[in-house]
Amino acid sequence: MSSEPPPGSGEQPPEDDPFRKRPPSDQGPGSPYDTPPPYGGGQPPPPGGPYGGGPYGSGAGGYPADPLAGMPPLADSGKRTLARIIDMIVVGIVVWLLTLAFGVTEYTVDSDRIEVGRSAAQSLITAVLYVAYDTFMISRSGQTLGKKWLGLRVADLENGATPSVSTSLTRALVLWVPFAFCCACVWTAVAGGWSFFDKPYKQGLHDKAAKTVVVSTR
Numbered sequence: 001m002s003s004e005p006p007p008g009s010g011e012q013p014p015e016d017d018p019f020r021k022r023p024p025s026d027q028g029p030g031s032p033y034d035t036p037p038p039y040g041g042g043q044p045p046p047p048g049g050p051y052g053g054g055p056y057g058s059g060a061g062g063y064p065a066d067p068l069a070g071m072p073p074l075a076d077s078g079k080r081t082l083a084r085i086i087d088m089i090v091v092g093i094v095v096w097l098l099t100l101a102f103g104v105t106e107y108t109v110d111s112d113r114i115e116v117g118r119s120a121a122q123s124l125i126t127a128v129l130y131v132a133y134d135t136f137m138i139s140r141s142g143q144t145l146g147k148k149w150l151g152l153r154v155a156d157l158e159n160g161a162t163p164s165v166s167t168s169l170t171r172a173l174v175l176w177v178p179f180a181f182c183c184a185c186v187w188t189a190v191a192g193g194w195s196f197f198d199k200p201y202k203q204g205l206h207d208k209a210a211k212t213v214v215v216s217t218r
Helices: 077-100 112-142 147-152 165-196 205-210
Strands: 152-156 212-216
Touching: 077 112, 077 147, 077 165, 077 205, 112 165, 147 152, 152 165, 165 205, 165 212, 205 212
Parallel strands: none
Antiparallel strands: 152 212
């Protein structure tokens, strides 16, 4: 299987990107992500027949291409959850310090118009900081601090490269805007927890929106 994205697929990863997909043979024999043998080599044909196509294009001989071929193993969902908690704590400290500095406090009483305004201001600060942090870190190296410490990274599903700024922004917006303005930890649990049940790519809802996966670096 070629490591190059199919023609017309959009942005190309740099040749020196250390996270770019590698040929399946680099993973060693028996890798779960090796390209399957041709039809007639002892394996049943892929779903849809030998000429069937998948959402990610076709591989050699007309078979559906495996987007994970040449990538490291998918990350454990439990480690992903722990990494997200670490990131929430790190950015949450910054949010708390800024709300103190600007005198923005979120009150539980919402009958007063000023108190409602202050709550909205804190939500805005929260959303901006979380989205900016996630977008910058993921587009820079594919890793937030939590992911780096736990040996995880985000990869573009199409080519294995570090996600672009636009892809990283999409991913961050889906994850953090509902968190900041309405659903808080419930949305984070739903979006991130989706990876525990998703098959075959173990994607959270934000991964699905951005077409990314999270893989292990160790």
